[in-house]
Amino acid sequence: MASRPGAPGPAPILEVRDLRRAFGGVRAVDRASLAVEQGSITALIGPNGAGKTTLFNLVTGFLRPDAGDVVFAGRPVTGRPAHVIARLGMMRTFQLTKALGAMTVLDNMLLAAQDQPAEHLAGLLAGPASWRRREAANRTRALGILERFRLAAQARAYAGTLSGGQRKLLELARLLMAAPRLVLLDEPLAGVNPVLGREILAHMHALRRERGMTFLFIEHDMEAVMNNADVVIVMAQGRVIARGRPRDVRRDAAVIDAYLGAHAEDTA
Amino acid sequence: MTIDLTALAAPDFWIGVGIVAGIYSIFSLGLQLNVGLTGILNFGQAGFMAVGAYAMAILILRFHWPAPVALAASAAIAMLAGVVIGAASLRLSGDYLAMATIAAAQLVSGVAQNAAPLTGGNQGLLGYDAAWTTLARWMLARLSAVGLGDQSQLPLFIVTWAIFGLALALLTGLRGTPWGRVLRAIREDEAAAAALGKNVFAYKLQSLAIAAGLAALAGDLLALNITLIYPQSFSADVTFIGFAVLVLGGLGSFAGVALGSVLLWSVLEAASFVRLPLAADKVAAVQMLIVGLVLIAVMVWRPEGLRGKREEMVLRG
Numbered sequence: 001m002a003s004r005p006g007a008p009g010p011a012p013i014l015e016v017r018d019l020r021r022a023f024g025g026v027r028a029v030d031r032a033s034l035a036v037e038q039g040s041i042t043a044l045i046g047p048n049g050a051g052k053t054t055l056f057n058l059v060t061g062f063l064r065p066d067a068g069d070v071v072f073a074g075r076p077v078t079g080r081p082a083h084v085i086a087r088l089g090m091m092r093t094f095q096l097t098k099a100l101g102a103m104t105v106l107d108n109m110l111l112a113a114q115d116q117p118a119e120h121l122a123g124l125l126a127g128p129a130s131w132r133r134r135e136a137a138n139r140t141r142a143l144g145i146l147e148r149f150r151l152a153a154q155a156r157a158y159a160g161t162l163s164g165g166q167r168k169l170l171e172l173a174r175l176l177m178a179a180p181r182l183v184l185l186d187e188p189l190a191g192v193n194p195v196l197g198r199e200i201l202a203h204m205h206a207l208r209r210e211r212g213m214t215f216l217f218i219e220h221d222m223e224a225v226m227n228n229a230d231v232v233i234v235m236a237q238g239r240v241i242a243r244g245r246p247r248d249v250r251r252d253a254a255v256i257d258a259y260l261g262a263h264a265e266d267t268a
Numbered sequence: 269m270t271i272d273l274t275a276l277a278a279p280d281f282w283i284g285v286g287i288v289a290g291i292y293s294i295f296s297l298g299l300q301l302n303v304g305l306t307g308i309l310n311f312g313q314a315g316f317m318a319v320g321a322y323a324m325a326i327l328i329l330r331f332h333w334p335a336p337v338a339l340a341a342s343a344a345i346a347m348l349a350g351v352v353i354g355a356a357s358l359r360l361s362g363d364y365l366a367m368a369t370i371a372a373a374q375l376v377s378g379v380a381q382n383a384a385p386l387t388g389g390n391q392g393l394l395g396y397d398a399a400w401t402t403l404a405r406w407m408l409a410r411l412s413a414v415g416l417g418d419q420s421q422l423p424l425f426i427v428t429w430a431i432f433g434l435a436l437a438l439l440t441g442l443r444g445t446p447w448g449r450v451l452r453a454i455r456e457d458e459a460a461a462a463a464l465g466k467n468v469f470a471y472k473l474q475s476l477a478i479a480a481g482l483a484a485l486a487g488d489l490l491a492l493n494i495t496l497i498y499p500q501s502f503s504a505d506v507t508f509i510g511f512a513v514l515v516l517g518g519l520g521s522f523a524g525v526a527l528g529s530v531l532l533w534s535v536l537e538a539a540s541f542v543r544l545p546l547a548a549d550k551v552a553a554v555q556m557l558i559v560g561l562v563l564i565a566v567m568v569w570r571p572e573g574l575r576g577k578r579e580e581m582v583l584r585g
Binding site for chain 1: 442445446447449450452453455456457459460461462463464465466467468474579580582583
């Protein structure tokens, strides 16, 4: 089972079929196929240069694929713009945190709310009373979420004054504010101390449990992957080479090959 | 070298400076919206100014539209030009966008020079200000009641700063809305804004269109001030002075634009009273030199500009 690439499980929320993208002569993603089950915590691993981040960019609309299909919640979204895909309920974070530094923590949160019609000029015409009410409700919700992520005390501070780890938490808090169905996290534990790392993983499990959110995360920390993911998808050289439960993937010959180089088993 | 300062005490000198400073304030409000609030490097603002001024003059002279309608239409036409130019260029980033906007302004200038039947070519257009002259005379009659009847430039001064005040109130209001928050997010990081579901392109287009409308109003007022417009009235220098105003006033501050503009034009005009034993073109160069020194002084003393926020400047990196 572990060696069947991209085998669809029950009720996939995300399906990627034969996705391809080349940069010049480099085939960064080369006929990659995978499926992410609804409500799962799925890890995407692979050696550097395997095409994991490019795959994220293709799936979330930040890059256009050369070929292939992306289906989110039964709806084809291949090549749709990033903001459209985000509004449909598939949101992502970036390897380098993108907290909006010269905005306050609270403004970062309010920005993520998806139900403020006054974000559009036409919506402003309804008059300030209506959008201020919505704004007040969103502020209450935002402060509640910040409380949970232990950022409430910094609500009025510029996000740029937060520590690296706090910025990672703010990104998660912001996602919760936006309430997507599927979250793609690009190396959520990179550059984070172990205590905060455990906290981030705990938030991930809690959000899945409480809100039914699905997570797909890229990670190099194998211990975190093996202990937290229900399913592990392995990429190498632009393709998905394995998919399965952590303990099965760990023993998969193709995976060992990809990480340690070909014929590793001969020397082992 | 001698300095004759008697003219500095004359009210009409300051009214004249105030008009130009006010026109550049309106012009730079648009730039501030683009550069300071949205993060769009718009180097074509003078082009939109030209579109506005020529549209007003042409509608009045060639199509005999009533002046107030022509004024409103000129802003609408410039906004449309902003949408068209933006649609073609706003998917470019940073430096490329800056180049595309410079090119667009050059295009406007080229049309103004060559579509002579409509624009008067390099001779330019004049005589579009008849309705304004009538209105100004009416205003002066009212002003003479309070003893200001002999300041012939005062009506334009009042109208210019009234328009600036309205535009300032509108933009300040917009900045505080959720719409303004999205613009600030785009300025910070486009990808992050898109990842949160914001249509970055649409917001940039709106920002550019509003800036173009403000440039058009500034162009209309400039046209009334100089009574003759020709392509060089809207050269790229105008945009660069606008950027100097932004830097002086502080990036991101709408009110700072007025401070920066008044300071810059006071220095620029007052510098012309420094009598040097030099040819006229060299005197003009010395004027710009003095302005440059003032700019440097402000940057040393307050890198964030007169009204900018140092924290935001630092945090933006």
